[in-house]
Amino acid sequence: MKPFLERLALPDGASWATLNRRLDGEIPFQWHHHPEFELTLTLNSRGQRFIGDHIGSYDDGDLVLVGPNLPHSWCSAAKVEEAAPHVALVMWFLPQWTAPLGSVFTELRAVAAMLARAKTGLKFSGAAAAGARPLIEALFALPPDERLIQLLHVLARLARDADAVPLASPLAVADDRPMDRGRIDRVLDHVHRHFAERLTLDGLADIAALSPSGLHRLFLRHTGQSVMGYLERLRIGAACALLSGGTRPIAMIADEVGYDSLANFNRQFKAQRGVTPRQYRQRFRMDG
Template identity: 45%
Template structure:
């Protein structure tokens, strides 16, 4: 099965990304991305697939997945039926971590950890419990505290006993190399310029791709059209501005590239199932964003957020 490319975006001003996943089930989502991924799975058991490794897992399960190694988890049950399947995921760039180890000798052990992780690594339940004890720092609102906690954790993991998971040399099939590169160029352009007028022909030039191929690429890797993806991107930014400022809705609409207020309200309602005003009122009343917490901890990369056909293990 060909793994899907997942685009992991980092919050502005952050060196890594933390995601607190709480779901009714963990579906089979065979995918890869350039970032290293450290995943602590809690209140869940089932099967994990890392490269050519297939094995059972049960909470607490801690695994480090290297850059571009296909992987997924697929749950079968929750030990505590009253609570959802939970995972704490940390994504970080290998190049960033290696530069840090080179510049700061105090972090030199991280280089050894990444070198050992080329096959994917599983850690002991005791080490997983160590990460569980750091959740307050990893899931806190302070990006600085999240960074410090994650770095301290990586240093301790570098000293921990590990079990290799996949055979060396397992990589993403070469046939998928071009598409992620094209998609990444287009997505980077969208994320930087979404406040402006976006034209398909301009995106095609960025990705060096035809309009038909661009549409096919988006549907294949994000599950939606370019216009739908752009709409969600603009609405997502508008949500942040509604929560963090008292600016009029019309001004925020203009900021995100939807100067027509009626069109902005229509797109916002379609994406969030409520009006911008209702969204702001909910935040002011409850002190949190409808549907989850803020950017940087609770938001999953959208490239895999869509309904999927269930795949059973054979």
């Protein structure tokens, strides 16, 4: 199943959309993309977030801005308070809606610059997310005109977050041909769902209905990297989430993310992160 193109219906009297999503069971993995920016505040939930080729852990109060047509999903593992639901407060707005911000309203140039950086996704710092949280929670109860002003207030505040970090690799300019979009979506969905399994270029090319060389060119055009390079980033990203969030043995983590050889896992991890898995775990704990 490919990541679906989510089409959003705007409410009457509004130029952008919101969703107050509350789930008692879990936040399911739903790999999708859409032409809108998406600002999501996740509450009372812990799990993993998938943004392009990024995999990372999230916790209560996680605040992320996703750029247009960047595939993404959240997948919960547990609640913070078991009796309450998982909550996702979501705001969607079109690039066309934000285009005049930097050129017409010079006071909002920092917001325009932040939106440009969000092409690959942005995770805001804990302090910025905590400061924006009451504004976002209040936003959902406001009438449309005041809600718009509140959103601009939120974006202006977040644009001052010097500690916001990019999430995914820089993407190449996407080819908008529907056939190519469908092919790359099918492959990306399969890779994200099965990255820990043994995947081959020939097998992925069959999913795209292309030759291996055709898939290689298509993948480079859409992601700026090779199929196997993207797969390695996913595996190491998943390993980082496991290393930072638990105490499982490193050899077990290597196996869980798709490496038969611990030596190869250590080599790939150090090539991408600059440290060994053991050093990463120790550094993460010291930073925490």
